[in-house]
Amino acid sequence: xxxxxxxxxxxxxxxAAYHALQALGLALDLTRGKPSAEQLALSEPLLSLPGxxxxxxxxxxxxxxxxxDLGGLAIxxxxxxxxxxxxxxxxxxxxxxxxxxxxxxxxxxxxxVPGGDGPWMRAGHGGAGRRGGGCRGGGGRCGCxxxxxxxxxxxxxxxxxxxxxxxxxAGPGVAGPRAGAPGVAGPxxxxxxxxxxxxxxxxxxxxxxxxxMISVPMRPNGPDIDAVEQLVAADxxxxxxxxxxxxxxxxxxxxxxxxxxxxxxxxTAAPDFRILxxxxxxxxxxxxTAVPSADIxxxxxxxxxxxxxxxxASTSKITLPGxxxAFFGGxxxxxxxxxxxxxxxxxxxxxxxxxxxxxxxxxPQAVLDHMDKHREILAPKFQxxxxxxxxxxxxxxxxxxxxxxxxxxxxxxxxPGTAARVVxxxxxxxxxxxxxxxxxxxxxxxxxxxxxxxxxxxxxxDVEAAMEAVTTCVLLAAAEVAAR
Amino acid sequence: xxxxxxxxxxxxxxxAAYHALQALGLALDLTRGKPSAEQLALSEPLLSLPGxxxxxxxxxxxxxxxxxDLGGLAIxxxxxxxxxxxxxxxxxxxxxxxxxxxxxxxxxxxxxVPGGDGPWMRAGHGGAGRRGGGCRGGGGRCGCxxxxxxxxxxxxxxxxxxxxxxxxxAGPGVAGPRAGAPGVAGPxxxxxxxxxxxxxxxxxxxxxxxxxMISVPMRPNGPDIDAVEQLVAADxxxxxxxxxxxxxxxxxxxxxxxxxxxxxxxxTAAPDFRILxxxxxxxxxxxxTAVPSADIxxxxxxxxxxxxxxxxASTSKITLPGxxxAFFGGxxxxxxxxxxxxxxxxxxxxxxxxxxxxxxxxxPQAVLDHMDKHREILAPKFQxxxxxxxxxxxxxxxxxxxxxxxxxxxxxxxxPGTAARVVxxxxxxxxxxxxxxxxxxxxxxxxxxxxxxxxxxxxxxDVEAAMEAVTTCVLLAAAEVAAR
Numbered sequence: 001x002x003x004x005x006x007x008x009x010x011x012x013x014x015x016a017a018y019h020a021l022q023a024l025g026l027a028l029d030l031t032r033g034k035p036s037a038e039q040l041a042l043s044e045p046l047l048s049l050p051g052x053x054x055x056x057x058x059x060x061x062x063x064x065x066x067x068x069d070l071g072g073l074a075i076x077x078x079x080x081x082x083x084x085x086x087x088x089x090x091x092x093x094x095x096x097x098x099x100x101x102x103x104x105x106x107x108x109x110x111x112x113v114p115g116g117d118g119p120w121m122r123a124g125h126g127g128a129g130r131r132g133g134g135c136r137g138g139g140g141r142c143g144c145x146x147x148x149x150x151x152x153x154x155x156x157x158x159x160x161x162x163x164x165x166x167x168x169x170a171g172p173g174v175a176g177p178r179a180g181a182p183g184v185a186g187p188x189x190x191x192x193x194x195x196x197x198x199x200x201x202x203x204x205x206x207x208x209x210x211x212x213m214i215s216v217p218m219r220p221n222g223p224d225i226d227a228v229e230q231l232v233a234a235d236x237x238x239x240x241x242x243x244x245x246x247x248x249x250x251x252x253x254x255x256x257x258x259x260x261x262x263x264x265x266x267x268t269a270a271p272d273f274r275i276l277x278x279x280x281x282x283x284x285x286x287x288x289t290a291v292p293s294a295d296i297x298x299x300x301x302x303x304x305x306x307x308x309x310x311x312x313a314s315t316s317k318i319t320l321p322g323x324x325x326a327f328f329g330g331x332x333x334x335x336x337x338x339x340x341x342x343x344x345x346x347x348x349x350x351x352x353x354x355x356x357x358x359x360x361x362x363x364p365q366a367v368l369d370h371m372d373k374h375r376e377i378l379a380p381k382f383q384x385x386x387x388x389x390x391x392x393x394x395x396x397x398x399x400x401x402x403x404x405x406x407x408x409x410x411x412x413x414x415x416p417g418t419a420a421r422v423v424x425x426x427x428x429x430x431x432x433x434x435x436x437x438x439x440x441x442x443x444x445x446x447x448x449x450x451x452x453x454x455x456x457x458x459x460x461x462d463v464e465a466a467m468e469a470v471t472t473c474v475l476l477a478a479a480e481v482a483a484r
Numbered sequence: 485x486x487x488x489x490x491x492x493x494x495x496x497x498x499x500a501a502y503h504a505l506q507a508l509g510l511a512l513d514l515t516r517g518k519p520s521a522e523q524l525a526l527s528e529p530l531l532s533l534p535g536x537x538x539x540x541x542x543x544x545x546x547x548x549x550x551x552x553d554l555g556g557l558a559i560x561x562x563x564x565x566x567x568x569x570x571x572x573x574x575x576x577x578x579x580x581x582x583x584x585x586x587x588x589x590x591x592x593x594x595x596x597v598p599g600g601d602g603p604w605m606r607a608g609h610g611g612a613g614r615r616g617g618g619c620r621g622g623g624g625r626c627g628c629x630x631x632x633x634x635x636x637x638x639x640x641x642x643x644x645x646x647x648x649x650x651x652x653x654a655g656p657g658v659a660g661p662r663a664g665a666p667g668v669a670g671p672x673x674x675x676x677x678x679x680x681x682x683x684x685x686x687x688x689x690x691x692x693x694x695x696x697m698i699s700v701p702m703r704p705n706g707p708d709i710d711a712v713e714q715l716v717a718a719d720x721x722x723x724x725x726x727x728x729x730x731x732x733x734x735x736x737x738x739x740x741x742x743x744x745x746x747x748x749x750x751x752t753a754a755p756d757f758r759i760l761x762x763x764x765x766x767x768x769x770x771x772x773t774a775v776p777s778a779d780i781x782x783x784x785x786x787x788x789x790x791x792x793x794x795x796x797a798s799t800s801k802i803t804l805p806g807x808x809x810a811f812f813g814g815x816x817x818x819x820x821x822x823x824x825x826x827x828x829x830x831x832x833x834x835x836x837x838x839x840x841x842x843x844x845x846x847x848p849q850a851v852l853d854h855m856d857k858h859r860e861i862l863a864p865k866f867q868x869x870x871x872x873x874x875x876x877x878x879x880x881x882x883x884x885x886x887x888x889x890x891x892x893x894x895x896x897x898x899x900p901g902t903a904a905r906v907v908x909x910x911x912x913x914x915x916x917x918x919x920x921x922x923x924x925x926x927x928x929x930x931x932x933x934x935x936x937x938x939x940x941x942x943x944x945x946d947v948e949a950a951m952e953a954v955t956t957c958v959l960l961a962a963a964e965v966a967a968r
Contacts, residue, residue, distance in 0.1 A: 032550070040539070040548045047836070048536050052528055064524045064804040066516070094578060095834045102829040106590060110693065121605075201831075208828035209594065320548040323836040344692035345586040347685075350579045350834070352531070352807040 002396050004482035011479040018425065018476045021469050026430035028466040033249070033408035034457045035317055035374075042373050043319040049356040058358075063351035069339055072354030074362075075325055081364045082283060083313055084295045085329040090311075091338070093349045097314040097326040101276065102205050104310060104328075107341040108239070108274070109190070109209055114333040115307050116272030123270075124189025124237040192276075193231060193241035195223040197411055197439030197450045199249040202242045202278070206441070213441035214238065218251050222259035229266045236269035240276055246293045247281040250411040250439055250452035252404025260294030265303040275300075278312045281407040283371045286379050290368075291405050297329065307331045315357060317408065318367065318374075325357050381455040381463045385410050388464065392471035396478060398449075410453040411439070412470075418477035419448045425473035431466050485879050488966035495963040502909065502960045505953050510914035512950040517733070517892035518941045519801055519858075526857050527803040533840040542842075547835035553823055556838030558846075559809055565848045566767055567797055568779045569813040574795075575822070577833045581798040581810040585760065586689050588794060588812075591825040592723070592758070593674070593693055598817040599791050600756030607754075608673025608721040676760075677715060677725035679707040681895055681923030681934045683733040686726045686762070690925070697925035698722065702735050706743035713750045720753035724760055730777045731765040734895040734923055734936035736888025744778030749787040759784075762796045765891040767855045770863050774852075775889050781813065790815045799841060801892065802851065802858075809841050865939040865947045869894050872948065876955035880962060882933075894937040895923070896954075902961035903932045909957035915950050 055064050058074045070076070071092025080090035093100055112118045190211050194203060195218040206213050216227045223243060232238050243263070245255040255263075263275055275296065282293050300308045311329030318324065328338060361367045386403060389412070393399050398415045414422050419436035426433050434452045437445040453470070455463045539548050542558045554560070555576025564574035577584055591597075593604045674695050678687060679702040690697050700711045707727060716722050727747070729739040739747075747759055759780065766777050784792045795813030802808065812822060845851045870887060873896070877883050885896045898906050903920035910917050918936045921929040937954070939947045 034550055037546065040546070043548070044536055047534050047538060048532050050531050052532050055524070055531060062521065062524070064527070064806060066518055066800075066805040068806070096830045096832075099830045106594070110590070110594065201828075204828050208825075316550075320836065321550040322548060322552070322832055323834045341692075344685075344688050346580045346583045348580075348806055350807045350837070352804065353834070353837075 004397065004478075006482075007396070007475070007479040008482035010475075011483045014472070014476040014479045017472050018429065021429045021472050024430070024465075024469075026465060026469060028430060028458060028462050028469070029432040030454050030458070030463075030466050030470070031432050031434050032457065033317070033454045035321060036377065036457050036459070038377050039374055039456070040320060042370065043360065045360050046319060046323075046356055049359050050352060054355070054359075055352070057351065057355050061351070063355050066347045068348045068351050069342060069346075071325075071327075071349050072351050072358060074358035075354045076327075078358065078361060078364055078367065079313065079315075079325075079327055080329070082367060083279060083311065083327070083329060084293065085297055085311055089297070089331065089335050090327060090329045091335065092354050093326050093328060095322065095324055095326060095350070095353070096316070097278070097280065097312045097328075098201055098205075100326055100328050101202070101278065101312050102208075103342070103345070104276070104338065105205055105209060105211070105240075107338070109211075111341065113272050113274060113307075114337050116270075120190045120239050123239060189237050191235065191238045193223070193228060193238060194441050195242065195244075195248070196441070197250055197445075197452065198242060198441075199244060199278070200434075200438045200443075202276075203441045203443075215441055218248060218253055220251075220253050222253065222255035223263075225259045225262045225266075229262065232266060232268040232270070232273060234269060238268075239270050239272065240274040242276045242278065244278050244280060245296065246279055246291065247284055247286075247404055247407030249280070249407065250409035250450075251402045252407050252409060252411065253402070254291045254405070255294050257294050257299075260296055261299050261303070264296060264299035264305060264308060268308075273308060275309045276312070277309050280313065281317070282313060283367060284317060284408070285371065285375060285406045286382055287375075287405050289405065297331070301331075307333050310334060315361075318370065319357060319360070323353065325354055378456060381458075381460055382410065384460060384464050385453060385455050385467050388467040388471060392468070393474060396475070399474065399478070408454060408456050410455070412451045412453055412474075413449045414451060414474050415478040415481060416447045416449045418474070418481055419445060419451050421477040421480065422451060422470070422473045425476060426470055429469050429473065431469045431473075433470065485881055487881055488962075491880070491959070491963045492966035494959075495967045498956070498960040498963045501956050502913065505913045505956050508914075508949075508953075510949060510953060512914060512942060512946050512953070513916040514938050514942070514947075514950050514954070515916050515918050516941065517801070517938045519805060520861065520941050520943070522861050523858055523940070524804060526854065527844065529844050530803060530807075530840055533843050534836060538839070538843075539836070541835065541839050545835070547839050550831045552832045552835050553826060553830075555809075555811075555833050556835050556842060558842035559838045560811075562842065562845060562848055562851065563797065563799075563809075563811055564813070566851060567763060567795065567811070567813060568777065569781055569795055573781070573815065573819055574811060574813045575819065576838050577810050577812060579806065579808055579810060579834070579837070581762065581764065581796045581800070581812075582685055582689075584810055584812050585686070585762065585796050586692075587826070587829070588760070588822065589689055589693060589695070589724075591822070593695075595825065597756050597758060597791075598821050600754075604674045604723050607723060673721050675719065675722045677707070677712060677722060678925050679725075679727065679732070680925070681734055681929075681936070682726060682925075683728060683762070684918075684922045684927075686760075687925045687927075699925055702732060702737055704735075704737050706737065706739035707747075709743050709746045709750075713746065716750060716752040716754070716757060718753060722752075723754050723756065724758040726760045726762065728762050728764060729780065730763055730775065731768055731770075731888055731891030733764070733891065734893035734934075735886045736891050736893060736895065737886070738775045738889070739778050741778050741783075744780055745783050745787070748780060748783035748789060748792060752792075757792060759793050760796070761793050764797065764801070766797060767851060768801060768892070769855065769859060769890045770866055771859075771889050773889065781815070785815075791817050794818060799845075802854065803841060803844070807837065809838055862940060864944055865942075866894065868944060868948050869937055869939050869951050872951040872955060876952070877958060880959070883958065883962070892938060892940055894939070896935045896937055896958075897933045898935060898958050899962040899965060900931045900933045902958075902965055903929060903935050905961040905964065906935060906954070906957045909960060910954055913953050913957065915953045915957075917954065 057063050057072050075092045076090050077087050080087040109120045191214050192206050192211050194213045196215040217224045277296050296309045314326040315324035389401050401412045423433045423436045437443045439450050439452050541547050541556050559576050560574050561571050564571040596602045675698050676690050676695050678697045680699040701708045761780050780793045798810040799808035873885050882899045907917045907920045921927045923934050923936050
């Protein structure tokens, strides 16, 4: 084990290594989980499908015209089986599951969900538990979305419609609101649990809507279930939690059946609590051992909480990220709810793209075979990342990383207090990393230690060069701190 | 002119004609403005595009991967020119402009728009004119979205999240809320002006969000501009108005430059008033005379109201309704606003579909040439509708219809009080018509006289048979009323 004093003594050595790194003039990028061009080429046939004269799906529907809010049956059948959801409870929609997740939360905020007592926007404003109740419990001054929360930070301005000038988020590092105490007015009193480190876009959806995020640690078996159980039992304004159940972003951890059953079973103070089950990487194995996903729908039904789960998935990292098919799954009540809400929003999804996909990946086995080809491209890159981390960083006190069996990321914890410095050093050496803090709500990693590594996009040689650079920066930042 | 007493005297004759009609056993449908299979076949090349190996757009972007929130540049350039919007202010997005319209209104309700004072949801609840103001003006009991409006009818339950069981709207014929008086609590105090008869899905978007609709008559030169000017000058909770500017649904009327200038120029009590300019039929001419669209963006800029307009369009009735490209246009501030709001919702639109379309319709002239082919198919159907209306219904007191120069509909006004009866009679004779009232807010035609005819989908012979049937029903219903 290399202790802080060991590190401090090697500061000159690490500094020299960093200067040598800078002299290489690298221009590499490990920021985002995008498939490489080599992976995209696996789906080349999609570019010519469905083909001239082919515009009728397996049910006889002309896919060129309006309608069909459930999506194409053939693609639903294939992916419903892979995701263990009954096909009647599994819809094929637009090109991005993020869009469905956003819409689901927006619908919940504006209109409520089955089993609830009205729009989530009104939760905690005295209306909970009363159907149609308004903001009558706020004391002399009603704060139903109007007043500024006592603890509101700069990151919640969106929710009040004030910061509407242009794209881009507010500056990083500002803590968000924690104004959720009963009776205290805030931008919104709704809270959502976020396992951390987690997916930045889950966080930004909440942030955009003024939903307070509560972090719980992500463990190798899933979200810290003891912490989750305590939180949801006590607070009726905790309405939902995010879960990436399989090969989670960025840890690669998979929720076990035991944890999933407890999520499905736990008492919740909110009668309309929802698990936002984003199974983005269900079939994205990196080894020959396919880690199975927990069957959250069955567990919820067996626990007598049939409407607790909302299922999201897509082909974004199976076929083409910009032009794939996204899926929604849920109980009968949740599916009926989504269909009704979406009936005001659209006349239907792109059924030609559904047909195109069902022709290209025409069975569950075809999808799995296709994923094997992805694995052949991706696995060596992940092996390189892990090899270099092991070679360079083993035994450094406070430095750990995950060993994912699937998905798109490696989660690297550096010496606490140095993640932002590592990203800065890497940037100055020509290696772009995901901003420190990006995997935490409000972009704020309380220990400043987590870095998400995304090796999918660059060629293998670039991954190797980038990881040698990253580990050089990790060591230098650790030595800098130790030498203080 | 055939008077009511003339009609009454011919009741036996019309009844006999109707019985003869029923004996034909028809099964025809004039309900929706869907393109026919013959029209869809015009876009056959899209089914094989972009083609193997083609995945780079005119700017060098790999259209298969994530990103690109503006949409493909080539398709934006082509349609921006057709729509008279600068390309930098014109985005290519998903497959349905209805989705963009819904999102724009949802964003406005939850977050507000540039130049406003916060979320539209809070308008009229004492917060108007105060940045960040809440619902402090509602008296002893705050009704910020919570209480039931005094005049609320059964159609507004969606806005309160109570009617969430499944698809389908509440029963027709129930008047909506008119609870917008200052200080009176209602589901929402926001109001939107709807020219009538109008597009039912514009109305249902408002209804879904609890936005009160105010009807103004649609005239041959556009919305009744005197009425609009008076309304928007007086009421700061009137935040927007729908306009289908060219070949409007269902009248076929086109907004003149004069009316458009007055819309752009009129003083509005709401500083953040928006014209929702849904130019769905800009190039959908039915004659060789192309009626030009008013240049609303330029008029608003010249009037010193540069942010007043929001532009919507699509290729739904140019290429393929389910798999086309939708567009959004607006001022710099409005485009920046939409991009920011959408940045939380999606990683980008389907850029392959943009490329596919830009390859198929590779210039504005190519679009116009393509629309000529649609016209060759559609014009005879419209001519048949108008010929049969003229032959059968000329001179009937109270019966009028429009003569569209473009678009997808003929608006038929039957004898007041008989529209629902005509639709019922037609249904019993095997001819499906759009439900009476569908073209009015809350599905409620106050005079029960308007019927929207949609002749695009059936073959010409079926259109002719259906119209003979419709006119038979119009005459019988008129005679029934006259004979009472």
